[in-house]
Amino acid sequence: MAKIGIFYGSTAGVTEEIAEKLVGYFDEDVCTLYNMEDDFDDFDDMLQYDYLLLGSSTWGSGEVQNDWRDPLVDMEDEKPDFTGKTIAFFGAGDCGTHGENFVSALGILYDSFKEAGATIVGEVPTDDYTFNYSFAVRDGKFVGLPIDEINESEKTDERIENWIENLRQYFPQ
Ligand SMILES: Cc1cc2nc3c(=O)[nH]c(=O)nc-3n(C[C@H](O)[C@H](O)[C@H](O)COP(=O)(O)O)c2cc1C
Incomplete structure (x- = not known):
């Protein structure tokens, strides 16, 4: 599989x-978790998979989480080829204090991996969220799954479930 x-x-x-x-939504022998801080060495770690879920919270003013910074710089130099890979993005943000850049890191990941040839899935409608601006909104939808544990933690489980339900058509069970 x-x-x-x-x-x-x-x-x-x-x-x-x-x-x-x-x-927890996938068979444990088909799904492996990598913390970018400890477990990521280079893009070969990712390229061994045909299906990827990539997560980053947003920091600074709409920037990727710290552990993604160097890899994204390396990506520009090394130009790994993600053609044929199916990727979905997720990440935490804060639509209150940081509603000017809500989960914008997902937009940065989107641009990098789309440029690298990946097929991106798992867009999420914006209707259920309140924010001013997000670099992660393209064609009226979030490019991945935003989670806001600061203001809307009660919605987290349902948001994850709906997202996974949508992903099942693209991802192996
Ligand atoms: C200094 C600072 C800057 C932040 N900038 C943003 C931002 O630009 N956009 C956003 O959506 N959230 C922003 N956040 C909120 C974090 O993304 C949020 O706390 C998130 O839950 C952290 O997730 P993590 O624990 O996975 O890193 C910021 C938080 C802090 C403390």
Whole structure:
């Protein structure tokens, strides 16, 4: 069966918790979790998978979580080829204090991996969210799954379930 890699960067553990929940939706022998801080060495780690879930919280003013910074710079130099890979994005943000750049890191990941040839799936309608601006909105939808544990933690489980339900048409069970 095709294998799935889940790679996440998380500073305070929120995106990590989401990643740990996501693993639970797939067979444990097909799905492997990677913390970008400890487990990621180079893009070959990702390229061994045909299906990837990539997670980053948003920091600074709409930037990727710290552990994604160097890899994204390396990506520009090394130009790994993600053609034929199916990728979905997820990540934590704060639509209150940081509603000017809500989960914008997902937009940065989207641009990088789309440029690298990946097929991106798992868009999420914006209707259920309140925010001013997000670099992660393209054609009226989020390019991945936004989670806001600060303002809307009661919605997290349902958001994850709906997202996984939508992903099942693209991802192996
Ligand atoms: C200094 C600072 C800057 C932040 N910038 C943003 C931002 O631009 N956009 C956003 O959606 N959230 C922003 N956040 C909120 C974090 O993304 C949020 O706390 C998230 O849950 C952290 O997830 P993590 O523990 O996985 O890193 C910021 C938080 C802090 C403390």
